[in-house]
Amino acid sequence: MKLLILGISALFILIFAPELGATENSAATVYIQGTQPVSDFDHFPRSLQKKHLHAPFLFGVDYLVGGGQTKFFGDIHAAALGYTSAPAFGLALGPVMKIGIADLKIVGEMETNGTLDSETADSHLKAWRFGLKGKLSVQSGILLPSVALRWISMTTVQIANMENLPTKVAHAGTYVFTPGLLVRLPFVLAEASLGIYSFGKTAVTSKEFAYSIARQTVFRPTIGAGFDLPGIELWLRAFAVYPHRGDDPIEYLYMAPMYVNDNMMTKQAVTVEARFHL
Amino acid sequence: MKNSIIILFTTIFALALSACSKVTTTKTYPLETDTFISSGDSSNHATLAYLNISKSASLEERAVVRLPSKNEDLESALEESLAEDLIRFFFLPLEIIARILTCNQDIVSAGNLQSAFLRFDVKENADGSLSNKLELDLLAKPWWQTANWTEAHPFSATQGIWNAPGGDTDPSFTPILNSVSGSVVSFDITTYFRNLMSSNGAIPHYGFLLKAVNATMNSVSLHSVQGAGTHPRVEATFSAACTNQGYGTYRSVFELGGDGQGSIEKLE
Numbered sequence: 001m002k003l004l005i006l007g008i009s010a011l012f013i014l015i016f017a018p019e020l021g022a023t024e025n026s027a028a029t030v031y032i033q034g035t036q037p038v039s040d041f042d043h044f045p046r047s048l049q050k051k052h053l054h055a056p057f058l059f060g061v062d063y064l065v066g067g068g069q070t071k072f073f074g075d076i077h078a079a080a081l082g083y084t085s086a087p088a089f090g091l092a093l094g095p096v097m098k099i100g101i102a103d104l105k106i107v108g109e110m111e112t113n114g115t116l117d118s119e120t121a122d123s124h125l126k127a128w129r130f131g132l133k134g135k136l137s138v139q140s141g142i143l144l145p146s147v148a149l150r151w152i153s154m155t156t157v158q159i160a161n162m163e164n165l166p167t168k169v170a171h172a173g174t175y176v177f178t179p180g181l182l183v184r185l186p187f188v189l190a191e192a193s194l195g196i197y198s199f200g201k202t203a204v205t206s207k208e209f210a211y212s213i214a215r216q217t218v219f220r221p222t223i224g225a226g227f228d229l230p231g232i233e234l235w236l237r238a239f240a241v242y243p244h245r246g247d248d249p250i251e252y253l254y255m256a257p258m259y260v261n262d263n264m265m266t267k268q269a270v271t272v273e274a275r276f277h278l
Numbered sequence: 279m280k281n282s283i284i285i286l287f288t289t290i291f292a293l294a295l296s297a298c299s300k301v302t303t304t305k306t307y308p309l310e311t312d313t314f315i316s317s318g319d320s321s322n323h324a325t326l327a328y329l330n331i332s333k334s335a336s337l338e339e340r341a342v343v344r345l346p347s348k349n350e351d352l353e354s355a356l357e358e359s360l361a362e363d364l365i366r367f368f369f370l371p372l373e374i375i376a377r378i379l380t381c382n383q384d385i386v387s388a389g390n391l392q393s394a395f396l397r398f399d400v401k402e403n404a405d406g407s408l409s410n411k412l413e414l415d416l417l418a419k420p421w422w423q424t425a426n427w428t429e430a431h432p433f434s435a436t437q438g439i440w441n442a443p444g445g446d447t448d449p450s451f452t453p454i455l456n457s458v459s460g461s462v463v464s465f466d467i468t469t470y471f472r473n474l475m476s477s478n479g480a481i482p483h484y485g486f487l488l489k490a491v492n493a494t495m496n497s498v499s500l501h502s503v504q505g506a507g508t509h510p511r512v513e514a515t516f517s518a519a520c521t522n523q524g525y526g527t528y529r530s531v532f533e534l535g536g537d538g539q540g541s542i543e544k545l546e
């Protein structure tokens with residue numbers, strides 16, 4: 001599986017990079033990321049266990065190519081979970097435009113949750129996500145504020161077929177607003193951000209059953225610290241998830257089947273990331 | 279097959295010319311989902327072929343059933359059959375055609391409802407005569423097939439739990455006691471069914487709860503939706519006088535080799 005991930009990553013670089021490695025007009029970064037849960041929600045959706053909600057090991061490549069006022073950004077990553085028979089993948093592509101001292105990045109995003117094993121095959125976790133993200137971030141100086149807006153759409157999935165009555169889970173659109181601040185000192189890095197998620201109304205329906213979960217706001221603060229070494233950045237980040245209706249984690253977890261990148265299904269967790277600049 | 283089609287349409291044409299009078303027809307609505315819940319067992323019983331009802335000092339079993347919503351499956355089968363697949367047609371007995379084709383108004387409406395009975399076939403009975411031993415209550419919240427004694431559905435930690443273990447019922451609904459005819463247990467739901475039809479979807483229907491009336495009752499098994507016998511069903515009789523007459527297009531579609539239940543539908 002690791003060979004597959006490396007192969008896809010290499011293919012991605014070959015397609016989008018006219019020259020490998022950092023040049024005046026391009027920059028590639030390979031990153032690996034591991035997450036350790038600190039605390040979990042105390043109730044889980046049907047057929048899921050605690051381990052199914054933990055964030056996976058992640059391997060990815062992002063790339064910036066082009067010069068002048070507009071560049072092109074690409075990212076591909078793969079996530080490996082012990083209970084998936086095939087890894088999950090994510091892809092983000094789009095232009096980056098220079099506006100004064102800031103960059104405006106507009107990317108289309110796609111995330112899968114991989115092929116799930118038999119335990120979770122009939123769960124809502126198999127929903128794919130498609131989205132659009134706009135991020136404005138200051139690029140020069142020590143304090144680098146940013147603000148991002150995202151729209152995410154999730155696919156409708158079937159979770160059961162008892163009595164010949166298929167039951168499906170569907171989601172209305174999710175919106176995310178994320179202000180953040182990056183501090184870049186010689187050798188030392190720090191960041192803080194607050195993800196404000198408005199998860200869309202979620203419906204669980206069959207021909208003879210209907211239950212809807214009202215839209216709810218979820219806060220996801222993140223703090224991080226790191227080292228900026230020659231050719232490599234090392235990061236340690238901590239995040240927490242606070243649903244507005246915190247007394248009903250089952251409803252929340254049905255709304256937010258996002259365990260790649262966003263890691264919304266663990267209450268608190270710590271992430272370690274290494275970013276290698278090629 | 280071809281000859282049968284010709285005979286059928288010849289009959290339809292002849293009946294269309296006949297005089298019109300009061301029309302009565304009985305429509306069967308097969309239930310599509312049911313299960314039973316037990317105070318001593320939280321497992322999923324939805325796909326079992328029976329519904330258990332019993333009561334003792336240490337254990338109680340109750341059944342939960344739901345009237346079907348719009349019968350989309352039958353609609354789909356109807357459309358497919360009309361398109362090209364004639365083998366899917368099951369020809370109605372001529373006396374039924376005689377009843378429905380002499381009137382082109384839709385008599386399947388709340389105002390024309392004469393009676394509606396929720397019926398179950400008894401599979402096994404260890405309690406002797408069942409008359410007035412079962413009670414039908416109206417459920418007050420949605421439930422899914424995995425319902426058990428404490429949980430109506432698994433999609434919410436707060437809203438998926440029964441407020442009263444064993445099922446939340448509507449206190450404004452007067453429980454209905456059963457009657458028995460042979461091996462069929464029936465509940466007269468005429469008033470409720472009429473109100474449900476009149477509401478045109480405005481009144482939510484979460485289903486019914488069946489439980490023992492007395493303090494103790496030996497186990498009674500009813501054929502469920504998955505049962506080998508006749509399935510749980512509503513039999514509703516509608517009656518009305520024709521205000522005009524002529525050719526009306528009604529057809530009943532059954533899957534050949536299916537369970538023999540279907541629905542009379544007016545096409546135009």
